[in-house]
Amino acid sequence: MNVSRRPFLLMTSAAILGSSMMAIAQPSAFQGDWFATLDVGAARLRLRLNIADGPRVTLFSIDQGNTPIPASSIRVDGAKLRVEWQVLGASYEGTLANGAIAGTFTQGQAFSLTFTRNAAATTPAVILPLTAQRLAAHRQKAGAPALIAAARAPNGRGLTLVDGQRMVGNPAPATPADKWHMGSCTKSMTAALVARLAETGRVSWTDTVGSVLGSSIPGMRDEYRNAGFLHLLSHRSGLPGNIPITELTRFPRENADAREDRKRYAAIALQSTPDGPREKHFEYSNSGYVVAGAMLEAKCGEPWEALVRRHLFEPLGMTGAGFGAPGTQGLNDQPSGHNVGATGTLSPFPPGSPVTDNPAVIGPAGRIHATAADILIYLEAHARKSAFLSADSWKRLHTSPFGGTYALGWERRGESIWHNGSNTLWYAEMQADPVRGTVAMAAANDGRLGNVQPVVDTALKEALAAVS
Numbered sequence: 001m002n003v004s005r006r007p008f009l010l011m012t013s014a015a016i017l018g019s020s021m022m023a024i025a026q027p028s029a030f031q032g033d034w035f036a037t038l039d040v041g042a043a044r045l046r047l048r049l050n051i052a053d054g055p056r057v058t059l060f061s062i063d064q065g066n067t068p069i070p071a072s073s074i075r076v077d078g079a080k081l082r083v084e085w086q087v088l089g090a091s092y093e094g095t096l097a098n099g100a101i102a103g104t105f106t107q108g109q110a111f112s113l114t115f116t117r118n119a120a121a122t123t124p125a126v127i128l129p130l131t132a133q134r135l136a137a138h139r140q141k142a143g144a145p146a147l148i149a150a151a152r153a154p155n156g157r158g159l160t161l162v163d164g165q166r167m168v169g170n171p172a173p174a175t176p177a178d179k180w181h182m183g184s185c186t187k188s189m190t191a192a193l194v195a196r197l198a199e200t201g202r203v204s205w206t207d208t209v210g211s212v213l214g215s216s217i218p219g220m221r222d223e224y225r226n227a228g229f230l231h232l233l234s235h236r237s238g239l240p241g242n243i244p245i246t247e248l249t250r251f252p253r254e255n256a257d258a259r260e261d262r263k264r265y266a267a268i269a270l271q272s273t274p275d276g277p278r279e280k281h282f283e284y285s286n287s288g289y290v291v292a293g294a295m296l297e298a299k300c301g302e303p304w305e306a307l308v309r310r311h312l313f314e315p316l317g318m319t320g321a322g323f324g325a326p327g328t329q330g331l332n333d334q335p336s337g338h339n340v341g342a343t344g345t346l347s348p349f350p351p352g353s354p355v356t357d358n359p360a361v362i363g364p365a366g367r368i369h370a371t372a373a374d375i376l377i378y379l380e381a382h383a384r385k386s387a388f389l390s391a392d393s394w395k396r397l398h399t400s401p402f403g404g405t406y407a408l409g410w411e412r413r414g415e416s417i418w419h420n421g422s423n424t425l426w427y428a429e430m431q432a433d434p435v436r437g438t439v440a441m442a443a444a445n446d447g448r449l450g451n452v453q454p455v456v457d458t459a460l461k462e463a464l465a466a467v468s
Contacts, residue, residue, distance in 0.1 A: 029096060030055070030081060034115035038105060045454065049092075049101075049115055057083050064457065065413045067405055108450050130462035136163040138455040143346065144446040145338055146174035147455065150372035151440035151463035152380065159466055160372050166335040166445070167348045179326035179334050179369045180443040181357070182428045183421020186368040187289055188397070188409030189312055189378070190304075191233045194292065195393040196311045203299045205229055205396075209237075209270065212295045216263055220270040227278055229295070230401045232288040233408040238274035239285045251359035254324065257303050261361040262294040279402045286365035293364030304364050313374075315388060316381060320371035323363060325349075325356035325425075335445040337425025346446070349425050358423050366421055372441055375430055379439035382417065383432040398434065420453075427452045429460050440464045 034049040046062040057071040072086035079096045081103070092113065094103025105113040128134065130149055139147040146164030160176045197203045209232075210225030223238055231237040242248065247268050251261050269287040276283060293304040300307055305323050313321045327334035329352035337356065341347025349356050357367060370378075380386070385394040397408045398417055410417040413431070420429040428443035442460040444452040 030076060030101075032117070033119070034101060035118055035120075036113050036115040038111060038113055047113075047115075059083075059085060065405075065411070065418070067411075067413075127461050127465045129466035130159065130161060130459060131466075132161050132163070134462060135161045135459060138459055139163045139444075142444070142446070142451045142455040143448075144444040144452050144455070145346070145348075146178075146335055146446075147442070147444045147452075147459060148174065148176070148178070148180060148372055149440070149442040149459035149463040150176075150376055151438065151467045152376050153467040154384070154437035157467045158376075159463065161463075162372075166332055167350060168338060168346055169348065170332050172332045174335050174445070177320075177371055177373070179320055179322070179371050180375075180428060180445070181325060181337060181369045181421075181423060181426035182366075182375070182430070182443070183423050183426060184286075184366040185375075185419050185421040185428055185430050186364070186366045187233075187421075188382075188417075188419055189308060189368060190289055190292060190364040191397055191409035192382075192389070193304075193308055193312050194229050194233065194296065194408075195389055195397055196315075197296065197300065197307070199390060199393060203229075203296060207295060207299065209291060209295065212298050213263075213266060213270070213291070216298070217267045217270055219267065221272075221274070223274045223278065224270050229292060230408070231278055232285075232292040232295075234401050234406055235282055235285050235288055236279050236402045237285065237288050237291075238276055238278045238281060239269055239283065239287045239291065240272055240275045241283060241285050242287055243268045243272070248359060248361075251361045253355070253357065253359055255360040258305075258360045258363060259294075259297045259303055261359075262290055262297060262304070262364075265361045266291045266294040282404055282406065286362060289365035290361060290363075296364075308368070316377055318370060318374040318377055321374045322369055323367050324360070324369070325351055326369040327351045337423070337445055337447060339425050339447040346448070356425070366423060372443075375441040376439055379430055379432040379441065380437075383434050383437050383439050385434065420456075422447055422449060427456055429456050431460060431464070433464075436468070438464055438468060440467075 030051045036047045038045045038047055048060040050058045055074050057074050059069040060066050069085055071083045073084040075082045082093045084091045090107035092105045094101040101115040105111045135147060145168050148162040150160040152158035162174050162176050164174050166172050166174050198205055207228060209227045227237040255261055269291055296307060297304055336348040336350040338346050338348050381388045400407050405412045410419055415435045416431050416433045418431045424447040426445055426447055427449060430441040432439045440460050440463045442456045444456055446452045
């Protein structure tokens with residue numbers, strides 16, 4: 001299993017990456033804005049493609065934050081256009097004819113896609129309030145075993161809806177009280193933990209990787225020594241996204257005390273060549289969060305898991321939150337993660353399976369599970385800037401310290417803060433609006449991102465519409 005993957009089409013934080021371009025020529029007929037709707041079966045995503053002189057190509061997914069995503073490579077050959085977005089693992093090949101660019105968008109699978117000059121395609125889609133019937137239809141269209149969505153508004157209006165089964169091949173239904181793996185949504189919780197510990201004086205925002213871990217990692221590269229929590233939590237430390245998979249798979253899947261593993265992981269990461277200069281370069285990095293976790297453990301003398309439980313879960317009343325895949329081996333007491341198995345069909349990976357989650361060392365980057373009620377409690381603390389943290393700490397967590405749209409464990413989407421996560425067996429999203437005070441989460445126990453990301457995103461938006 002790979003570490004947390006990006007959802008279908010985009011994880012908008014990746015849009016900060018720059019582009020490297022190669023081109024033969026660009027007819028002026030290509031320049032300007034083009035619009036299309038990508039039909040992925042479970043949802044329809046409105047896209048805008050801006051082609052400027054250079055050439056420079058930027059993609060906007062209107063229904064997923066509308067954040068600019070620069071192309072990583074561009075080739076124009078007469079009437080033919082080929083564009084790649086390395087950060088998305090996606091490409092588009094099209095031919096210009098009769099005032100349209102007709103071609104194929106590829107991201108895991110191929111989709112026919114035609115761009116036109118019709119700006120009416122940017123008209124905001126009508127978001128209908130979520131109902132039990134709509135949630136069931138979304139789940140069935142995606143083919144996911146189970147789908148949950150929950151939301152709450154400051155006036156007390158709320159809903160929690162769930163549809164489907166905990167595990168394929170077993171009739172036990174998923175319930176509103178079940179636990180869901182949140183993947184990289186964990187990152188904002190690690191950032192909140194840093195803020196909480198900074199307020200008590202156990203750590204400082206001015207702590208650096210070198211000052212905390214330098215003595216235990218003598219081979220640390222100089223480029224990382226002055227990186228601090230702000231760099232690590234905003235993906236601006238220069239660290240690559242992950243350590244090599246051959247190194248990651250050597251770490252145990254479960255470990256009651258992963259402190260030594262995190263030191264070893266940090267040593268591998270901090271001895272690697274930077275992907276770019278600190279502060280100026282954005283690189284979505286699970287490694288950055290593992291290093292931050294190792295710093296917390298070195299300063300506080302306790303495992304990250306114990307710190308999160310004592311300083312985040314318990315004060316907020318997140319009684320159903322925990323670590324790794326939820327559930328008990330041999331019992332179908334919680335949803336199980338799913339993906340395509342050896343037989344080529346959707347298969348469950350229940351507790352006790354050889355693979356149920358990423359290795360325990362990854363914890364600070366993406367290994368928390370929780371109930372929908374837990375997540376709403378957590379989101380409300382952010383949306384309403386509760387007394388859990390000071391006003392200054394909330395502002396720090398929700399601010400992009402070095403530019404761009406990524407704050408500390410959060411992607412900024414206009415007035416809202418948002419994040420998603422997947423360990424390739426689950427997919428989840430969460431969102432909080434500090435202006436309106438509304439919060440929502442949605443998740444599926446299915447890691448096939450092309451199938452479930454659109455419906456989870458739709459369920460999240462419709463849940464918010466239902467309580468607004």
